[in-house]
Amino acid sequence: MCGIVGYIGPRQAYPILINGLHRLEYRGYDSAGVALLNGDLRVFKSKGKVHDLEELVKHENLSGTVGIAHTRWATHGEPNDINAHPHISPSKKMAMIHNGIIENYSTLKEELLNRGYEFRSNTDTEVLIHLIEDIMVNEQTNLVEAVQTALCQVIGAYAIVITSQDQPNLLIAAKKGSPMVIGVGEDEFFIASDATPIIEYTKNVVYLEDEEIAIIERGQELKIKTIRNIDKTPYVHKLEINLTAIEKGGYPHFMLKEINEQPNSIMDSMRGRLSVEKSIISLGGIIDYQQKLCNARRMIIIGCGTSWHAGLVGEYLIEDLARIPVEVEYGSEFRYRNPVITENDVVIAISQSGETADTLAAIKLAKSKGATILGICNVVGSTIARETDAGSYTHAGPEIGVASTKAFTAQVTILTLMGLMLGHERGTISKSKYNQYIHELSRIPEKVLKTIKQTEKEVLNIAERFKNSTNFLYLGRGYNYPVALEGALKLKEISYIHAEGYPAAEMKHGPIALIDEEMPVVVIATNGGTYDKVVSNIQEVRARKGKIISVVTEGDVTVREMSDFIIEIPETEEFLVPILATIPLQLLAYHIAVMRGCNVDQPRNLAKSVTVE
Ligand code: G6P
Numbered sequence: 001m002c003g004i005v006g007y008i009g010p011r012q013a014y015p016i017l018i019n020g021l022h023r024l025e026y027r028g029y030d031s032a033g034v035a036l037l038n039g040d041l042r043v044f045k046s047k048g049k050v051h052d053l054e055e056l057v058k059h060e061n062l063s064g065t066v067g068i069a070h071t072r073w074a075t076h077g078e079p080n081d082i083n084a085h086p087h088i089s090p091s092k093k094m095a096m097i098h099n100g101i102i103e104n105y106s107t108l109k110e111e112l113l114n115r116g117y118e119f120r121s122n123t124d125t126e127v128l129i130h131l132i133e134d135i136m137v138n139e140q141t142n143l144v145e146a147v148q149t150a151l152c153q154v155i156g157a158y159a160i161v162i163t164s165q166d167q168p169n170l171l172i173a174a175k176k177g178s179p180m181v182i183g184v185g186e187d188e189f190f191i192a193s194d195a196t197p198i199i200e201y202t203k204n205v206v207y208l209e210d211e212e213i214a215i216i217e218r219g220q221e222l223k224i225k226t227i228r229n230i231d232k233t234p235y236v237h238k239l240e241i242n243l244t245a246i247e248k249g250g251y252p253h254f255m256l257k258e259i260n261e262q263p264n265s266i267m268d269s270m271r272g273r274l275s276v277e278k279s280i281i282s283l284g285g286i287i288d289y290q291q292k293l294c295n296a297r298r299m300i301i302i303g304c305g306t307s308w309h310a311g312l313v314g315e316y317l318i319e320d321l322a323r324i325p326v327e328v329e330y331g332s333e334f335r336y337r338n339p340v341i342t343e344n345d346v347v348i349a350i351s352q353s354g355e356t357a358d359t360l361a362a363i364k365l366a367k368s369k370g371a372t373i374l375g376i377c378n379v380v381g382s383t384i385a386r387e388t389d390a391g392s393y394t395h396a397g398p399e400i401g402v403a404s405t406k407a408f409t410a411q412v413t414i415l416t417l418m419g420l421m422l423g424h425e426r427g428t429i430s431k432s433k434y435n436q437y438i439h440e441l442s443r444i445p446e447k448v449l450k451t452i453k454q455t456e457k458e459v460l461n462i463a464e465r466f467k468n469s470t471n472f473l474y475l476g477r478g479y480n481y482p483v484a485l486e487g488a489l490k491l492k493e494i495s496y497i498h499a500e501g502y503p504a505a506e507m508k509h510g511p512i513a514l515i516d517e518e519m520p521v522v523v524i525a526t527n528g529g530t531y532d533k534v535v536s537n538i539q540e541v542r543a544r545k546g547k548i549i550s551v552v553t554e555g556d557v558t559v560r561e562m563s564d565f566i567i568e569i570p571e572t573e574e575f576l577v578p579i580l581a582t583i584p585l586q587l588l589a590y591h592i593a594v595m596r597g598c599n600v601d602q603p604r605n606l607a608k609s610v611t612v613e
Helices: 013-027 050-057 105-114 124-138 143-153 254-260 262-270 284-294 305-322 357-368 383-387 406-426 431-442 444-466 480-495 504-509 531-543 558-562 574-595
Strands: 003-008 031-038 040-047 066-072 094-099 158-164 167-176 181-184 189-192 204-207 212-217 223-226 298-303 326-330 345-351 372-377 390-393 471-476 498-503 520-524 547-553 565-569
Touching: 003 013, 003 094, 003 158, 003 167, 003 212, 013 031, 013 050, 013 066, 013 189, 031 050, 031 094, 040 050, 040 094, 066 094, 066 158, 066 167, 094 124, 105 124, 124 143, 124 158, 143 158, 143 167, 143 212, 167 189, 189 212, 254 262, 254 574, 262 406, 262 444, 284 345, 284 372, 284 390, 284 406, 298 305, 298 357, 305 326, 305 345, 305 406, 305 480, 305 574, 345 357, 357 372, 357 383, 372 383, 372 406, 390 406, 406 431, 406 574, 431 444, 431 574, 444 547, 444 565, 444 574, 471 480, 471 504, 471 531, 480 498, 480 520, 480 574, 498 504, 504 531, 520 531, 520 574, 531 547, 531 558, 547 558, 547 574, 565 574
Parallel strands: 298 326, 298 345, 345 372, 372 390, 471 498, 471 520, 520 547, 547 565
Antiparallel strands: 003 066, 003 189, 031 040, 031 066, 094 158, 158 167, 167 212, 181 189, 181 204, 212 223
């Protein structure tokens, strides 16, 4: 949610900053801006995408070896040129970019208004940079001290970078609740919301912790202090991602690339964790908590969006295989509803980005009540990964498309490994079943590849037929209920077609009223426990002339005869079906969105990493 980039060093800053903004555009894309320092401070801002900013500055003087830049997802104030970042101080000598929300900004603004300050924008950010300069002037402090004093008054989340005309060799960065990475090169520094703008220049990075301020000075070592002026030693991490992982690699969109990466990303999630020959599942990151997990009174899985859907699959899996009670919660609900949590509970937080504010707040609440907290995150070193007691990274590689695809299947893969490991340890699945299951799990990457290859043609037909529909209904039962939810979410977020996911049997308690000859109904009707029941649900749709698109197991006869369109996926164990069945639904959403001319990778109003509640 908002991407920030900064540079100081011997090179020209602008190309680095713009390149960085393109990399971070997935985080927000309603307006963008850049501030460059070369004697004087020049600020350029534009409503729209980074590309619009590039157009705006085409004929401008863009020289300067210090600069900051921002791509925005609006929280305070509509997306327009004025509310875009950077924001400048009253003297116009300092510029600041900000990711996060200053919750007490109106109180701070009122005080500043009373003292005669004027504001051009409706943003909380402009309030903060005014406050910082006000402290410098009135309390005769230097910039670092003023930032410390201001941030001690701030309630909320921030990742900020400040540049000042009076100190051209200095950038100040600080963070709380929003991510910030500093790349440490040879006599140069890079600042960004994640490592993607940095990796082509250096692999050495420092992750700033909450309430830390980085004093980034040309020709000096990186210095870190807290907002309460305690010195910290920067810890340099080595980045493990490479450039090809964050480029489109010949695909028209990141989303399509990421869908096609799933055979590999699922394999990477299992790498070193599953050995079929030795009959072992070993999740190194949580090994010290294995007994605690086995003895858990119950598990609470927390997530938002697609990660919450993965959590639902996890509930079915863990209850089914390991017989431990599981509850699945939205972070945003859990954190505010005074939940009952005890020391015997194990909380599993699922988050692709590892930065989602509501999931993070839910973790903090559960932690304060003494629960054990595990994480399933994709982004290494992310806040949630660091806030949890232990966890397993999904290792799906960077996911850039805003609609989550490979992260979902990787999350489900980790939950499957957990369910099987726990079922085996607790003796709730027999040795022979365990062996059979892990053998089948090891074949999932190859079956995902087969699913992509064999379904794409029919998916394109279906997309062509229904691209102008205004509503879609997705139905599934058991393990396929979360798949229905995820299929509907994918479609609505990137094609803007209204879509609802429903447990198939619940359809008759409401959504059935929507069904007519115009209504496409996607039914996931694979082999398994509820197959016959789903067949009855399909009959109910047919009787009302709904158009039936079924996802079935290869070789299915019954549902085929009842359907208008059929998507066949390979046979597998029932608990592994969600991974396979989700793939054609991702492809369906993708192709419909492309046919409708939508911006698939950056759908309107959405952001990949939601760091506000
Ligand atoms: C946003 C994204 C979704 C994602 C959700 C949770 O809404 O657009 O794709 O599922 O946040 O994000 P997380 O990073 O916690 O998985």
